[in-house]
Amino acid sequence: MTVHNLYIFDRNGVCLHYSEWNRKKHAGISRDQEYQLMYGMLFSIRSFVNKMSPVDFRDGFLSFQTSKYKLHYYETATGIKIVMNTDLGVGNIRDVLSQIYSTILVEFVVKNPLCSMNEPIQSELFRTKLDSFVRGLPFFSARAG
């Protein structure tokens, strides 16, 4: 099992943070274009899912998977979006993503008054904490994938 990469978007579609661990193939476009493409797709999926659902539901879009990877999606009521790509063996990791939000993003960015909340995150502390958190996940393994 493995974790490929992680995106954090704010409510306006700005990519606040990106990190990657085991990513073998790159998009062949600039990072900024990639973020925009990713956000545009998430935005569309979200409205698609909400419109197509035959029943009312609370959580909305949670994840999708292809033959090779799985994309996990978590959105807070304030519109912050956390997206993690893993391999197919990883189950539901909603609590992991919400933990990234509540114990890392909120603690080291929101509570840091010098960190602006609508541009890419510069904080080194945030980066290190996030990196060690993800590396410590039970399904993080550099060998696989």
Added chain:
Amino acid sequence: MSRQANRGTESKKMYWYLPFISPSASLHLMNSELFTLTYGALVTQLCKDYENDEDVNKQLDKMGYNIGVRLIEDFLARSNVGRCHDFRETADVIAKVAFKMYLGITPSVTNWSPAGDEFSLILENNPLVDFVELPDNHSGLIYSNLLCGVLRGALEMVQMAIDVKFIQDILKGDNVTEIRLKFIKRIEENLPAGEE
């Protein structure tokens, strides 16, 4: 003797509910007097810096707004409250969860407008004014106006534009403190510029 003894009240403690891991865990028990007195010092300084009460009110509201937009993230992270589906649910969360968590009080929710887009929060004791007496030359000052900014900022971040103001204040001789919240509109999410 401590001053609590003189005032005849028990020392008030605020309990800060923590997420499971927190670097600030040692701060989980904070004396609310520190907060109240710090707020008092802030208001005093603003009154010195600005000539009229109107400007002080405006500054307090602005600061509150800036606090609110960050506080909402902390609130959501701690409370696990999801999106509210109507204004009544919002009112309940504000009064029973948020006020409780940050100020240690539970205001009552009353005076709903028939359309359900306006309500009042009645605060029987406002912790911000524990030691305050409003002098005559500051009759225009809305002492706790910071709270209005906090509410406005926090709700704006969850797509609700609201109007918040004090309509009764114990400091001005009313029996209770009443904050009026009026729902203006839902803020729609836009696709970022440059898309499609």
